[in-house]
Amino acid sequence: MHTYFYATGDFDRGAGRREDHSWLRARLQDPTSRLYPLWHLRHLVRNEILSDGPVPRAQALDLLRHADLVARADTVILLGVDGEVAHFALDLSGLDEASATALGEFQELRAIGALMPQRDGALLAYARGLAYWHQRHRFCGACGAPTEVKAAGHQRQCTNHDCSTVQFPRTDPAVIMRVTCGNRILMARQAMWAQGMHSVLAGFVEPGESLEDAVTREVFEEVGLRVRDVRYFGSQPWPFPASLMLGFTAEADSEDVRLQDGEIESVRWMTRVELLNSPEDETFRLPRADSISRRLIEDWLRL
Ligand SMILES: [Zn+2]
Numbered sequence: 001m002h003t004y005f006y007a008t009g010d011f012d013r014g015a016g017r018r019e020d021h022s023w024l025r026a027r028l029q030d031p032t033s034r035l036y037p038l039w040h041l042r043h044l045v046r047n048e049i050l051s052d053g054p055v056p057r058a059q060a061l062d063l064l065r066h067a068d069l070v071a072r073a074d075t076v077i078l079l080g081v082d083g084e085v086a087h088f089a090l091d092l093s094g095l096d097e098a099s100a101t102a103l104g105e106f107q108e109l110r111a112i113g114a115l116m117p118q119r120d121g122a123l124l125a126y127a128r129g130l131a132y133w134h135q136r137h138r139f140c141g142a143c144g145a146p147t148e149v150k151a152a153g154h155q156r157q158c159t160n161h162d163c164s165t166v167q168f169p170r171t172d173p174a175v176i177m178r179v180t181c182g183n184r185i186l187m188a189r190q191a192m193w194a195q196g197m198h199s200v201l202a203g204f205v206e207p208g209e210s211l212e213d214a215v216t217r218e219v220f221e222e223v224g225l226r227v228r229d230v231r232y233f234g235s236q237p238w239p240f241p242a243s244l245m246l247g248f249t250a251e252a253d254s255e256d257v258r259l260q261d262g263e264i265e266s267v268r269w270m271t272r273v274e275l276l277n278s279p280e281d282e283t284f285r286l287p288r289a290d291s292i293s294r295r296l297i298e299d300w301l302r303l
Contacts, residue, residue, distance in 0.1 A: 003118055004236040005290035006125035013080040018152040024078065027086035028070055034060035035069060036079065036089045036123065038131045041241075042106035043124045056112045058120040059104055060087070066103075075134045077153030079126060089127035089153070091134065110240050114290035121290070122237075129239040130154070133169045140165055170242060175214045176202035177248040178296040179227060181255045184269040185300055186223065191265040198268065199287040200296055202245070215248045223267060224258030227251060233299070236292040247292045249300075272301055 003009050017023055027033050036058060037044040044061070047054040061069065070076060073090040080087055092100060100106060109128055113121045130153060137156050140147050145160035147167065158165045178200045179186040187198040203218035205211060212230045219227050233247035255269050275297065278286050287293040 003122075004234065004292060004295070005113065005118060006122050006237045006239065008080075008122045008126050009119075011080055011119075011122070012082065014078055014086070014152075015154075017081065017086075018078060018154055024152055027078075028076070028088070029063065029067075030086065031062060031064040032084070033063050033086045033088060035063065035066060036060055036087065036127050037069065037092050037100075037103060037106075038089060038127060039092050039095065039100040039106045041093075041128055041132060041135075042108050043128070044104050045107045045112065046104065056107065056116050056120075058116070058124050061103070075131065075149055075153060077127065077130050077134075079123060087123070089131060091131045093135070114288055125237055125239045129171070129237065129242060130169055132239070132241045137167050141167070171237070171244045172242050173205040173211070174202055174238075174243045174245055175205060175211055175218060175248055176200060176245045176293055176296070177215045177219065177227075177230075177250050178233070178300060179219055179223075179225065179250050179252050180300065181252040181269065184255065184271055185275070185297070186225075186252070186257070186267055187270050187275075188223070188264045188267045190263060194285070195282040196285040197287060198284060199291075199293045201264075202293070204243075205246075211246055211248070215250055219250065219252075221261050222259070222264050224260050225252045225254070225256070228253065233296060234292065236295075238292075245292045247296055249296070275301060 044059040045056045046059040048057045069090055073092055074094050075091040077089040079089055109124050138147060140158035140163060142165045143160050143163040145158050147156040147158050150157045156167045188201055189198045201219055201222055205214040215230045216227055219225050227250035229251045231249050233249055235247060236245045238245045257267050278284055
């Protein structure tokens with residue numbers, strides 16, 4: 001099976017090491033450990049020069065030259081272990097801009113993820129998702145007291161001893177669905193998207209819904225269509241900021257679209273030939289190459 005962009009796959013997340021404090025202390029003094037800095041949700045990257053041009057790569061720092069960064073980090077997160085090498089994300093948002101940029105170039109993953117090797121993008125997506133969660137859970141939702149980092153960056157716990165509520169990183173499930181009617185596919189456009197970009201429909205799952213319920217509801221809310229044969233396709237982490245995209249396919253009973261909630265600006269029913277001849281310009285372009293929406297469309301083109 002093809003690995004989805006931003007999915008860490010078989011990377012060992014080291015879950016059994018997160019409470020092993022002596023092991024963690026040793027790894028944070030081990031010169032072979034790798035540190036992946038973030039600064040305001042941007043990642044330290046470098047350009048690798050290949051024969052057909054530069055490719056952005058995740059830039060890891062080592063503890064020999066950068067031991068001070070561990071103490072200066074807002075949050076230290078164990079990402080996992082690759083062989084014997086521990087990988088940590090460091091949130092360095094507390095550094096001023098001059099100190100941060102002295103380390104190198106920080107970039108937004110959304111801008112460069114599709115250009116990176118899949119594994120690099122996945123590791124940074126994982127780091128970004130956790131760093132984002134930490135930044136927004138500094139205080140307890142139950143009593144308002146400050147929280148502190150636990151489990152090597154995979155939990156936070158309330159510091160009020162009468163409360164001690166533990167919080168876990170959250171991921172927001174969203175359904176994304178390819179709606180077809182016979183030999184045509186529904187391509188929709190939101191006004192806020194890049195000019196010409198069209199994609200499949202998507203929306204967040206609400207409490208009390210199954211994923212299939214969410215697909216059916218979202219399609220009806222956005223375009224007024226009733227769908228059947230709702231089938232699971234695959235899933236992709238989408239850490240912008242905290243989604244898990246759950247892909248589905250569905251068949252519409254008719255092509256009689258009624259735009260309902262204002263989220264969708266326009267839609268088109270398109271054939272495979274029309275999609276294969278996409279002009280990729282301001283009149284029409286396919287979704288970005290690192291997205292599950294693109295995967296849903298390309299899968300349909302092969303059917
Ligand atoms: Zn509390």
